[in-house]
Amino acid sequence: MRKKQSINNSAACQVRIAGIKDTMELLSGKWKFHILGTLILGGKMRFMDLLREVDGIAAKMLSKELQDMEMNQLVRRTVLDTKPITVEYEVTEYGRTLEPIIEEIAKWGISYRNALHKPESV
Amino acid sequence: MRKKQSINNSAACQVRIAGIKDTMELLSGKWKFHILGTLILGGKMRFMDLLREVDGIAAKMLSKELQDMEMNQLVRRTVLDTKPITVEYEVTEYGRTLEPIIEEIAKWGISYRNALHKPESV
DNA sequence: GTTATCAGTTACCTTTTGGAAACTACTTAC
């Protein structure tokens, strides 16, 4: 019976694994990073603004994802008492802590694309 | 007709959005971050090792995700000419460039968990 | 009173994802 070289059994690794799992559960799906990325750049935005800015998303999806992220305190929803009712969405201070992840992801994707288009440098 | 305050129409934003999209397409799904996280820590690992280390994954999924990531040059597969055939998987140099993302995600998840458990500091 | 806008919701459907279990094919040990 050969020694099982367990990598994941230390406390630090378990915590790391749980961390990855937690983050990905909050941010899973096709749209959350896009919505957050748009809101981080755009500041306060209304539902219809987001619907127009987030390319390809349907109202149903946008609504669902915003509710999801509101529950998780990443996004704040504010109803304004205007003539035709308007609703403002913005990233919370807490949601802003995701900025490093989003920027890393954007950066990586950009260099990935560049590597594909300049294969001599791969 | 009020001025449409388009956020996403600058070239830089389009590139950023495409970057996020590209990264997420490569790394979507429940398991890729876990497999990569495990492989980054573990170095060269065999199929059965991964099956044991990545908690809860089924052989089908592991096989599919590894193929996926091999196609995208994130993971290298090497068949060893041993008596019972063994196969080694490892993260490519290119795959290692994902480390910052994975570490950011792990870090964020860990602090998220801490924030939940110490609500007085929220 | 008809149309348009805002902010969604609802119903229906398709696609994707993921899990369980059985199976292949080869080798080695007993």
Added chain:
DNA sequence: GTAAGTAGTTTCCAAAAGGTAACTGATAAC
């Protein structure tokens, strides 16, 4: 010859994700 280990694949199924389109209800303009 039978059991066990290697590295998967295949089949079958359930659940989740996501898309389309129609609908609500309020207000305001024409």
